[in-house]
Amino acid sequence: MTENHPTMRQPAPDDRDSSAPVRAVTVADVLALPVLTAGEPQVVTGVTHLDRPVRWVHITELTDPASFLKGGELVLTTGMPLPGDAAGVRRYVDELAGVGAAALVIELVRRYHRPPEALVDACQARGLPLITLARDVNFLEVTQVLHALILGNQAEAMRRTQRIHEAFTALTLRGAGPEDVVRAAAEMSGRTVVLENLVHQALICEPSGTTLEEALTGWEQRSRATPSGDRTHQGGPEGWLAAPVEYQGERWGRVAMLPARTTEPAFGPEHITVLERTAMALTVARLIHQAPWERTAHRNALRDLVEQRHRSPEDARARLVALGLPTENSRFLAVVADLPVEDTTANATANPETRLSQELRTAGIPALVGELAPGRLGVLLALSASRPWLPAVERLSSAVLDLAPQAVVSVGSEADDLTDAPRSFHEAARVADATPPDQPLPPGRSFRELSDVGLRCLLYALREDTRIQEYAERQLGRLLDHDTRHGTDLLPTLRHYLEAAGNKTNAARRGGLSRETFYQRLRTIERVLDCDLESGEQRTELHVALTAMDVLRVR
Known part of the structure; x- marks a missing residue:
C-alpha cells in the first residue's frame, strides 16, 4: 500500500521572519521549488520524514550510489540502473538509508511509469522518503537551483552566527545582568529559556510562544528527569537543550532551552550557539554582579507579584512554585520591613535579604524575601493551615530589629489564596507608610498591623496631600x-x-x-x-x- 500525497507549498525563504534562526533546507522545501513542482512530484513513502534536512543533491544512474554519498543528499535518478530483482532493490534502498540519504526522487518517464512495488516496500520499511516525478525534469537545473539555495542558506547561517556572537559580546561589555542575558537568548532563539540553580529552582524564565505556567509547572520534577552534563547537550524526556553555567570548575547552575511546540526540528546549530553564548554571558554576569541569583530572583518575583504584572494567577503560582515556595494548602502573609539606611550600612557584611532568608530557612518557614524599594524589604510567608502566623512574624520582626533597631515592621492580613497576596502587601505597605518615626510599638508586639493605624497615623500617611x-x-x-x-x-x-x-x-x-x-x-x-x-x-x-x-x- 502506497502513501500517495500531493506536495503542499512550503514557505519560501523570503517568507521567513528574518529575526528567526535560519532553518536548514528540508525535503519539503525542495519539493516546493518551481523547478521540481513542474515535474508533478508525489510523495509515495516517508511523508512523516519530509522535515529531513537536505545537505546536497546527487544525480546518479549507478547501482551502488551509496559509496559516493556522505549523508543528507537528495538522490535524483531516472530509475534506469535500478536492479530488476526485489533483493537487489532492497539492497539498493538499504545502502541509501544506511548512509543517511535525505530522500530518493525517481522520474517515471523512461523506464517506469509507476514505482515498482519492491521499491515502495523497501523505502517504506526503511522510512526513506520516495518521491516520484510524473513529468520530465532537468536534473542539472534542479542541482543548480538547490545548490544555490543550500549555499545561500549556509552563508546566512554564518552571518546569523556572527550576529549572535556580536550581540552577546555587546551584552557582556555593557555589564548586562542575568535577566537581560536570558531575555536576549529567548528573543534570538525563539525558544523558552530558563536559568536554574543547583537545586533545580527556576530563577529566571523567559517564555517564547508559551506561558510561564506551561513552561514552569512541575519544573523541579521535570528538571531532575533531565540529566546534567559537562557541556551543551540535548536530553531528558522533553528533549531540553541544556548547558552548565560554571567558572573554573565551580558550577552555579545551568541554562535550559525548551523545544518549541511545532513540527520543526527541536534545535539546530544556531540554537546550540545561542545557548553556549548564553552560558558564557551568564558566567560573566555572575562575576560582575555579586548579588546571588536567588536574591535577585526572589526580589523580581515579589515585585511582579505585588504590582500584579503576571499575565494570569496560574503564571504567578507556577513561578513561585518553581522558586521553591509551596502554594498548595498554604496561607499567605505579607510582611514589610522599612530599614533606615544608616542602620544597614553600618554592617555591610550582613545583607538584610540574605540574613532574613537564612533566619526563615533555619526556622523552617517557607518564604520569599526581596527588596521592594530602596530601604523597604518585602517578605511573603507561606504557612500551612496548622501553623499560626504570630510566632513566625515575631521571629521575623526580632531578626529585623537585630539588624536595624529603628526598623518598622508591618504586617498585612492573611490571604487564603495567592491571588490575595498583593492585597496583603498593600495593607502592610499602608501600615508602614502611616507609621511616624517616633510612634511607639504596641504593647507586647514588635510589629504593627492595620488595627494600629489611628488618626495620627492616618494623617501621617496623608501628610504630603x-x-x-x-x-x-x-x-x-x-x-x-x-x-x-x-x-x-x-x-x-x-x-x-x-x-x-x-x-x-x-x-x-x-x-x-x-x-x-x-x-x-x-x-x-x-x-x-x-x-x-x-x-x-x-x-x-x-x-x-x-x-x-x-x-x-x-x-
Whole structure:
C-alpha cells in the first residue's frame, strides 16, 4: 500500500521572519521549488520524514550510489540502473538509508511509469522518503537551483552566527545582568529559556510562544528527569537543550532551552550557539554582579507579584512554585520591613535579604524575601493551615530589629489564596507608610498591623496631600501667626484644652496656669479663630488640625 500525497507549498525563504534562526533546507522545501513542482512530484513513502534536512543533491544512474554519498543528499535518478530483482532493490534502498540519504526522487518517464512495488516496500520499511516525478525534469537545473539555495542558506547561517556572537559580546561589555542575558537568548532563539540553580529552582524564565505556567509547572520534577552534563547537550524526556553555567570548575547552575511546540526540528546549530553564548554571558554576569541569583530572583518575583504584572494567577503560582515556595494548602502573609539606611550600612557584611532568608530557612518557614524599594524589604510567608502566623512574624520582626533597631515592621492580613497576596502587601505597605518615626510599638508586639493605624497615623500617611496641609493651615494658621507676632503661647493652651477633652480645670493644671489666666487665653483663642470652643464639633476639627500640624512637622 502506497502513501500517495500531493506536495503542499512550503514557505519560501523570503517568507521567513528574518529575526528567526535560519532553518536548514528540508525535503519539503525542495519539493516546493518551481523547478521540481513542474515535474508533478508525489510523495509515495516517508511523508512523516519530509522535515529531513537536505545537505546536497546527487544525480546518479549507478547501482551502488551509496559509496559516493556522505549523508543528507537528495538522490535524483531516472530509475534506469535500478536492479530488476526485489533483493537487489532492497539492497539498493538499504545502502541509501544506511548512509543517511535525505530522500530518493525517481522520474517515471523512461523506464517506469509507476514505482515498482519492491521499491515502495523497501523505502517504506526503511522510512526513506520516495518521491516520484510524473513529468520530465532537468536534473542539472534542479542541482543548480538547490545548490544555490543550500549555499545561500549556509552563508546566512554564518552571518546569523556572527550576529549572535556580536550581540552577546555587546551584552557582556555593557555589564548586562542575568535577566537581560536570558531575555536576549529567548528573543534570538525563539525558544523558552530558563536559568536554574543547583537545586533545580527556576530563577529566571523567559517564555517564547508559551506561558510561564506551561513552561514552569512541575519544573523541579521535570528538571531532575533531565540529566546534567559537562557541556551543551540535548536530553531528558522533553528533549531540553541544556548547558552548565560554571567558572573554573565551580558550577552555579545551568541554562535550559525548551523545544518549541511545532513540527520543526527541536534545535539546530544556531540554537546550540545561542545557548553556549548564553552560558558564557551568564558566567560573566555572575562575576560582575555579586548579588546571588536567588536574591535577585526572589526580589523580581515579589515585585511582579505585588504590582500584579503576571499575565494570569496560574503564571504567578507556577513561578513561585518553581522558586521553591509551596502554594498548595498554604496561607499567605505579607510582611514589610522599612530599614533606615544608616542602620544597614553600618554592617555591610550582613545583607538584610540574605540574613532574613537564612533566619526563615533555619526556622523552617517557607518564604520569599526581596527588596521592594530602596530601604523597604518585602517578605511573603507561606504557612500551612496548622501553623499560626504570630510566632513566625515575631521571629521575623526580632531578626529585623537585630539588624536595624529603628526598623518598622508591618504586617498585612492573611490571604487564603495567592491571588490575595498583593492585597496583603498593600495593607502592610499602608501600615508602614502611616507609621511616624517616633510612634511607639504596641504593647507586647514588635510589629504593627492595620488595627494600629489611628488618626495620627492616618494623617501621617496623608501628610504630603496638599488638602491636609491646607486644612491644618486654615484651622490653625491665624493662631500660629498671633503667637509669632505677640510672643504668646496660645497654641500650647489649645493643645492642653483639647487633650483634656474640654475640661478647663484639668487643662489649666496641665498648662501650669491659674483658672482665670487659662479662661482668658481661651477667650482670646476663640476671638482669633472665630470659633466656639464649647462646640464638640469645632473641638474635633481643631484636634484633627492640631494632629495634622504635628505630623507635618515630623522629619
